[in-house]
Amino acid sequence: MTTDELTRLATLYYVDGLTQEDLSKQFSLSRAKIGRLLKRAQEEGIVEIRVRHHPRDTRDLERELIDRFGIEKAIVSVNHKDQDKQRELLAGLVASHLDRILTNDMIVAVGIGRNINAISEHAISSTQRSPTFVCAIGGFYRGGEVMNADHISRRLAARFGGGSETLYAPALVGDPAVREGLLHNDAVKPTLDKARRAHIALVGVGDINEDSIMVRNGWFSPDEIAELRKCGAVGDLMGYHFIDIAGRPVVTPVRDRVIGLGMEDLKRIPNVIAVASENTKTTAVLGALRAGVITTLATTEAIAQSIVSLEDATRNPLSTQSEMATR
Known part of the structure; x- marks a missing residue:
């Protein structure tokens, strides 16, 4: 047949x-x-079956995240013991959310990572429209499709309609001077400028782990990860913007070698959708929320519950000290 x-x-x-x-x-x-x-x-992918959980299952937790951190929306998936299935469940929810909010002429800046790639794999839409999916970071061949914003952007455009725009630059260069030159290159600057004008950004939240995808792909050595931890880093946005648990930036030399959007660029995008499905990312997500960049958080029930508990634990001692100081 x-x-x-x-x-x-x-x-x-x-x-x-x-x-x-x-x-x-x-x-x-x-x-x-x-x-x-x-x-x-x-x-063969002709048919995709999804089981949607009832909004009532996670509605209170989503409201808790919105109230605590001042974000506009939270998307929380029910727990699954298999990590790959967990990622798929969350990706399906984010893809459905995008299908509801995407309109003609919207610009979507696209990051990298397994969670962002999964969204492109599980997107389904029958609505015709013309958004543009533009790379928020350059390419990195060694990491495969999950580390290639161009691949993800093209798939999102195929699934949702519209087009994609490639950032003709590597994600990582060896010298800050080379980066500076590329940022002003006629083949690079217009695409990054378009990404800065995005209505939506899709970004991943990473944790500080010697076995992280960034270490495996050679961006950072295990020793550099250990040093980041010593400096207080708990996670990152987009793979290279490191933050501590209070959401403050942890400056690293690699930041001056990456061709992609900066934190200040992200803060100016109206809807930054940050996605994290791995249970190891609780502290990273809390730091990212406190950084004031995230508009929409997409995560799991387990991570959301842990964030609430961790936020209480890390906030109360500070409150207690403040109260004691005023007595």
Whole structure:
């Protein structure tokens, strides 16, 4: 059966509501064969099945995050014991949110990482529109598609409609002087300027881990990660903007070698959607929230609950000291 025929079969079953018995008669195939073809449609990506949790399950937690941190929206997925499935669940929620808010002529600045890539993989839309997905950081071939904003932008444009704009520069260069030259290059500057004018930014939140994707891809050595920890860094935004638990920047030499949006650029974008699905990122997400950059936080139920507890634990001692000082 060709792809077109398989798509028609799946449409009749999942959209039009025909039974397998109906399809068996219509296609002159056994019910067992129909069942195998429907399974094949899922395996080939023609059909994607999602289970959506009821908003009531996480609504109170989302409201708690909004009230505590002054963000505009929180998207919280229910917990899943499998990390890959957890990432998929959250990505599906973010993709659905984007489908609701994207309009014609919007600009979306696109970051890198497994969570941002997952959004592009799980986006589904039947709405025609013309947004532009533009790279917020240069390319990094060694890391594959999850470290390549151009790949992610192209897939988002294919899923949601519109177009994508490539940033014709590497993500990381060896010399700050080279970076300075590229920032003013005619092939680079217009794209970064467009990313700065974005209505939405999709960014990942990273943790400080010797086994992080940035270490594996050679951006940082384990020794540099250890030094970052000594300096108080708990996480990062976009892979290279390091922050401490209070949301203050932790300056590193690598920041002057990256071709991408800066923290001040992100602060000027109306809707910065930060995504984190890994349980190791609780402290990083808290620091990112306190940095005042995030507009929409997308995370898991477990991380959200831990953030609330950690925020209480790290805020109360400061409050107590302040009260004692005024006595």
